[in-house]
């Protein structure tokens with residue numbers, strides 16, 4: 001409803017800004033053809049992909065699928081692939097059938113968790129046909145020449161509380177110091193949600209079953225983020241959505257949350273035994289401020305990406321959200337700073353006297369030590385040290401149990417999204433961010449995985465005032481042939497690759513392929529891809545100075561933005577000649593490479609050499625494909641320039657000399673004669689944009705009195721490529737009404753001309 005209220009405004013203000021299509025759409029085949037993408041579907045053609053671990057040190061990509069684990073070489077995807085077959089335990093598949101689960105989708109061992117455990121082992125957990133199991137996989141030490149990939153059947157144990165029962169239920173986990181922290185629903189019926197700690201030497205810990213703590217949560221991500229250099233202050237953060245029921249309605253809504261627990265939490269002694277005693281949660285807000293204080297909220301958290309910086313305590317948190325509203329579909333990316341998150345957790349607790357009351361800030365006395373604070377040297381007050389949560393006073397534990405929620409919400413950087421997309425057909429599900437060095441500083445490149453098997457590459461440019469951003473959708477990469485949801489993405493900055501997983505398989509995609517932007521400096525510049533720059537001869541990967549010498553990069557993102565570069569490099573523009581007949585319709589084609597560009601037409605009419613902008617009216621229409629003359633006048637003759645304008649850049653992309661022929665004597669020849677004398681020519685002219693009748697008209701070109709010339713003209717214009725006779729015009733005669741020139745011949749030099757007098761009479 002909130003979304004609906006602000007909808008009008010949102011469409012007006014944001015849609016326009018966010019509606020730019022990608023500059024480059026790369027279809028599936030093209031990605032494969034140019035080696036931009038390499039795919040892996042497993043050894044049986046269907047992977048049932050569920051988990052992925054990118055191991056840069058071992059140069060390995062570990063993949064978990066349906067009843068299977070793979071280890072792939074990162075550098076050469078096809079070489080030295082290792083496989084482990086890992087089906088459910090004996091009897092579990094049958095048990096799964098008996099429980100009434102779908103044999104086709106549920107009763108297999110989907111590997112949901114695959115993470116490094118210690119120096120030699122990975123921890124792997126699977127659904128085990130609705131009977132979760134975990135095991136250790138031996139992968140050897142780093143740097144060993146022979147790569148080991150061995151499942152130790154002796155290490156297999158129950159995965160309950162560590163891995164979901166279902167192949168697709170939301171789940172998030174992280175391993176900290178040999179212990180697994182997992183947010184999931186831990187029972188068969190889906191009624192036991194919790195944050196669990198297990199697998200180490202300490203007693204297992206979990207959240208109490210209490211809707212105040214977690215209400216139908218959907219876990220998205222889990223990370224350990226240190227507070228300071230005191231390891232005892234380390235905290236595990238969970239990102240998820242959950243349901244809330246407002247006091248004044250029975251309806252529930254979805255909100256996004258960040259929760260945290262202390263890594264050194266050991267539970268309480270009498271209260272909260274084997275339960276988290278440091279659990280707190282806060283709302284994560286991602287909204288677009290609107291007029292009159294009506295904000296549009298993006299409440300459904302889809303993915304979280306931690307952009308690690310040199311300061312390990314303060315990664316930047318990128319979160320991808322969507323709206324749950326039925327009235328419109330949209331996604332947004334918000335960025336959160338750890339300082340803001342910590343401030344909310346250090347702020348007031350939320351409190352209400354009963355579920356019928358509104359939430360307010362708790363204003364009473366908060367017991368010491370403050371709930372949520374980890375017992376550590378850093379946080380202890382002098383003479384009142386606590387070495388473990390087991391020593392916490394009952395009063396503290398009771399308070400913690402009653403006040404899991406913080407009063408304030410965490411707001412994003414600049415209090416607004418970094419990116420809002422309301423115009424997409426697809427839903428955005430996954431997010432990876434790369435901070436790229438360019439000549440003019442750093443730019444964030446976002447890779448967004450969709451539910452349609454594609455990845456959008458978006459650069460977000462900060463304008464002078466840092467709160468204002470402009471985004472450019474650089475590329476849309478159709479990674480999978482069919483529209484499957486992308487379920488996981490990882491980035492290797494070292495290798496400049498993206499790893500993209502969907503149920504079918506996993507793709508390794510290069511972050512950039514600068515060459516694909518074109519061969520001209522302007523095209524490279526216009527692409528505004530921060531990975532690329534013009535090195536003097538080609539569009540190549542930009543290397544920050546120092547790493548690469550002797551090459552002066554002349555263009556980069558802001559340079560391109562700040563200048564009005566006019567590229568009138570006619571050497572690169574093919575010239576076409578188009579013959580139009582007076583009073584007939586004709587069409588000048590011009591489709592810009594980038595759909596983001598706007599098109600302008602100019603005409604240069606002899607004898608005055610002035611180039612004027614083409615005036616459009618009912619007779620002369622500008623369409624997406626080009627310029628349409630509904631009825632051609634003699635005065636329309638001239639040289640037409642199609643110019644594209646994009647972010648201050650203009651570029652001539654097409655140049656067409658339009659000749660207008662008088663109709664009178666062209667009508668003399670009869671259709672009969674034409675057909676007799678000229679067997680139809682093959683394709684090229686059929687593909688011409690003008691209507692088919694146009695080809696008949698051109699037959700009238702010369703007077704029938706001079707049959708020899710008619711013949712010659714036709715051969716030249718249509719069928720030049722068939723006979724070697726017209727060697728001079730050969731390359732130029734592929735089309736019937738369109739004569740291509742440019743690179744090979746000088747403009748105007750040897751254009752095929754219809755004798756002036758034929759046209760003029």
Ligand SMILES: *[C@@H]1O[C@H](CO)[C@@H](O)[C@H](O)[C@H]1NC(C)=O
Nearest residue numbers: 031032033034035036037038
């Ligand atoms: C793609 O890679 C294959 C194998 O490495 C190679 O044979 C082929 O020439 C490459 N194609 C392109 C367009 O680079």
Ligand SMILES: *[C@@H]1O[C@H](CO)[C@@H](O)[C@H](O)[C@H]1NC(C)=O
Nearest residue numbers: 117118119120121122136155
């Ligand atoms: C890693 O963990 C496994 C499983 O607990 C154990 O067998 C192995 O010895 C450990 N390796 C190291 C190097 O600690």
Ligand SMILES: *[C@@H]1O[C@H](CO)[C@@H](O)[C@H](O)[C@H]1NC(C)=O
Nearest residue numbers: 561562563564565647648649
């Ligand atoms: C670029 O062109 C636009 C529109 O013609 C103009 O407003 C702007 O001042 C120009 N910028 C520069 C740097 O010349």
Ligand SMILES: CC(=O)N[C@H]1CO[C@H](CO)[C@@H](O)[C@@H]1O
Nearest residue numbers: 581583584585663693694697
């Ligand atoms: C396609 C088209 O409109 N063709 C017309 C061109 O002009 C001649 C004579 O003016 C007409 O007969 C054609 O029909």
